[in-house]
Amino acid sequence: MPVITKPHEFLESDVYIDLNDLLGRGLYLKCDGFNFGGSVKLRTAASMVAAAGRDGLIGADSILVESSSGNLGIALSVVAASIGRRFTCVIDPRCNRQTADLMRALGAEVVTVTEPSAEGGFLRARQDHVRRLCEEDGRYLWLNQYLNHANWSAHYETTAPEIAKQFPHLDVLFVGVGTGGTVMGCSRYFRDNGADTRIVAVDAVGSVTFGLPAGPRLIPGLGAGVRPPMVDTSLIDDVVHVAEIDTIRACRRLSAQGFLLGGSSGTVLSGALSWLDRNDPGRELSAVAIAPDLGERYVDTIYNDSWVAEHFGAQHLRSIA
Ligand SMILES: Cc1ncc(COP(=O)(O)O)c(C=O)c1O
DSSP states (O other), rough: OOOOOSSGGOOOOOOOOEEHHHHSOOHHHHHOOOOOBTHHHHHHHHHHHHHHTTTTTOOOTTTEEEOSHHHHHHHHHHHHHHHHHHEEEEOOTTOHHHHHHHHHHHHHHHEEEEBBBBBTTHHHHHHHHHHHHHHOOOTEEEEEEEOOHHHHIIIIIIIHHHHHOTTTTTTTEEOSSSSHHHHHHHHHHHHHHHHEEEEEEEEEEEOOOOEEEOOOOOSSSSSSSSOOOOOOGGGEEEEEOOOOHHHHHHHHHHTTTTTOOHHHHHHHHHHHHHHHHHHHHHOOOEEEEEEEEESSTTTTTOOHHHHHHHHHHHGGGHHHH
């Protein structure tokens, strides 16, 4: 029985959906949204705040600040509240209203940048805003998930060992990439432990992380408008890009069977299925995909027919129903 006194003490997620029955594919989806932050980002948040605490960076009047498209913001709201510190989250208009409301409910201050930067899109605009806040007021402490080693080490220390314990002979692991923390932590862990598990990164079409041109993206979470410095491509065996309509399709395939998963999870699932179709026609590989979030935060978007029709065209509604 897990008994906790802080919300981020409950991080385990030994829940895997076996997709064999549902989708006819030998793929296990590791569900990482069952915690008090509602996503894998609670691991990142807890790790970064703990590291800042150990380094003596959090004073009595510190205000934690971070740029987030949503899920890390909620996770940091949880952790900041639990240690009695203020938290300011800088978001952009792609962050859905419910996500911002959740942060406020947890006591965070939410600031929205409205204009993308010419070179780095909304990500750069959010980061510029955080930088300005820190320059103007010394109480702000930027955790900076894009550069913080405690981001990837959270997954080295928890996510990857959990998977390795359940799947000691895993052939392939699919990991979505935002900052790159999850994929780098998992890849380093499997390599350091002598496993020959292939690490396949899943990115969104329109993200520049792996050298493709920038393009519009509506679903927050995976992908980046500026190449994330944490991503070391030499530690990644393959990359799959997923178009947002395919993310929606994957989410809807599972929701039709009672599993309401989030946008990042749909992207990773779609990428994993297409990679396996191309690379494992004989269906011999053991495979796990990390599903970082659940679907409640997407009922106004991915799971809303009007939103899908408005942004992707009504012609898609039949194929995703
Ligand atoms: C739900 C969710 N999953 C995954 C990611 C990406 O993971 P990482 O930043 O570790 O690459 C993000 C955001 O960046 C996210 O919000």
